[in-house]
Amino acid sequence: MPKSNSSDVIVVGAGVVGAACAYYAARSGLSVTVIDRGPVAGGTTGAGEGNLLVSDKEPGPELELALHSTRLWQELAQELPAHIEYEAKGGLVVASDATAMAALREFAAHQAEAGVTAEEISADRLSDLEPHLAPGLGGGFHYPQDAQVQPALATAHLLHASGARVRTGEEVTAVLTGASGEVRGVRTPAGELHAPYVVNAAGTWSGEVARLAGAHLPVLPRRGFVLVTEPLPRVVRRKVYAADYVADVASGSAALQTSAVVEGTPAGPVLIGASRERVGFDRTLSTEVLRHLAAQATALFPVLAGVRAMRTYAGFRPYLPDHLPAIGSDPRVPGLLHACGHEGAGIGLAPATGLAVARLLTGGEPPLDISPFCPGRFTPAA
Known part of the structure; x- marks a missing residue:
């Protein structure tokens, strides 16, 4: 068993995207800690309507992500042990x-x-x-194909089903890095948490989390x-x-x-x-x-x-300026992954985002081409 302050991956953000990352990472065999400055679903997720939409998306990478998530939400509605008001x-x-x-x-x-x-x-x-x-x-x-869930319920049950350690009311004040700039955890007012991977799923605060790690996302x-x-x-x-x-x-x-x-x-x-x-x-x-x-x-x-x-x-x-989320590994900070910037579609896009992140964490192939969502597209030129 890992120590209480150590895990395989730390997910920053207990909204629906962070919960989906935790769920699929745990299903892949990783130990997960989820940390949030507020309560579960206390940010954008809790203020959402729970829409799972394909109708508002033009053909392209976001629609592909939405279609894959639509299928995953159908599976989750059967897999999660409690009612999430999937309709x-x-x-x-x-x-x-x-x-x-x-x-x-x-x-x-x-x-x-x-x-x-x-x-x-x-x-x-x-x-x-x-x-x-x-x-x-x-x-x-x-x-x-359009559907709906109760977003706070869905988030809570994804986190519960993941078995992740959830620490709420703790703000990340630093991203810890090693001698070569690689991620080795985070610091909060309660102390240090260690992991070789950190997933930035902090919603509207993702730009600040990226900055703490020495990365750049214009969220x-x-x-x-x-x-x-x-x-x-x-x-x-x-x-x-x-x-x-x-x-x-x-x-x-x-x-x-x-x-x-x-x-x-x-x-x-x-x-x-x-x-x-x-x-x-x-x-x-x-x-x-x-x-x-x-x-x-x-x-x-x-x-x-x-x-x-x-x-x-x-x-x-x-x-984000180009209306596409940032999903994947940060090119400048080894061990830092991003899962953010979904604007108003995060609830609908969460499962495919979480599955893609889990595959990257375990060396697998994402379920679809995520290159259009590469966080490096915002990295300023040296």
Whole structure:
């Protein structure tokens, strides 16, 4: 048995990505310690809606990662011993008019070439899928591969199933390195923890963890708000969003962007998003954002106009400039691996990310080509 301050790998970050790294590393036979400055799922994960999406991704490496994760989430829903509220409910993307519908049709055709299933829904059939949708929309596309989990539950059960030692409320203040610059552990206010590998899964704080190790990742926080309604009968059956949400996800603008995203939950409340803006770590409640979200949600679902919003919460997506996560070994710090920068897709992309990291830790081949996610793409020139 390893000593309490020693393990094969230290994962920094107890969100869903860190939990997935711990889960697959432990399944590969490694001893794992997970450490977080806050509680389990206390950062971006706990502020997420639990979306597992392929519908919002254009063909390319992120979509490939999402498709692989979709299959892994299906397996995890069977393997984890407790209920994580996995729901294969599908997604519905709606167009406001014929022009928007034509753009959706072209987008879905390209996705189909990459393995995404999308069914065109004419305007007169939208009410079959979502009876409470507003009339007069131009049509939409149904994505049966979209699903949802309860993110905090999923994270907690991944960590429990991994058997990892979990240390919360401990901030990493230094990454320990040896004479040749190789990783040999971390330091916290409670002392030193030793391991030959450190996985940086610290979400929006990943840039700081990288800096402590002498590496560089330009991770920035991108704030978003979610409105939560009172519990309702299943008014919204799927994740439903307007077509302009896809453009907002891909945008690098620092300015405020809002696009209607509405979905029901097994517990009853309806979750309403999505907003994006780069304002640092400012958690100040923005009534402007909330008004935009409420107006866009009720335009899609007029029935929500008479429903009470019970609460709202904010979270910070870990944003990288090219909108792709950093997954893999750091080229300048032996033993340091990154699993971060997933922006708003971390819950959906977590399993494939975790499996890829575990394969790298054990000398195996990742389950897909992760070269587009190489952390070295951000390393400044010497």
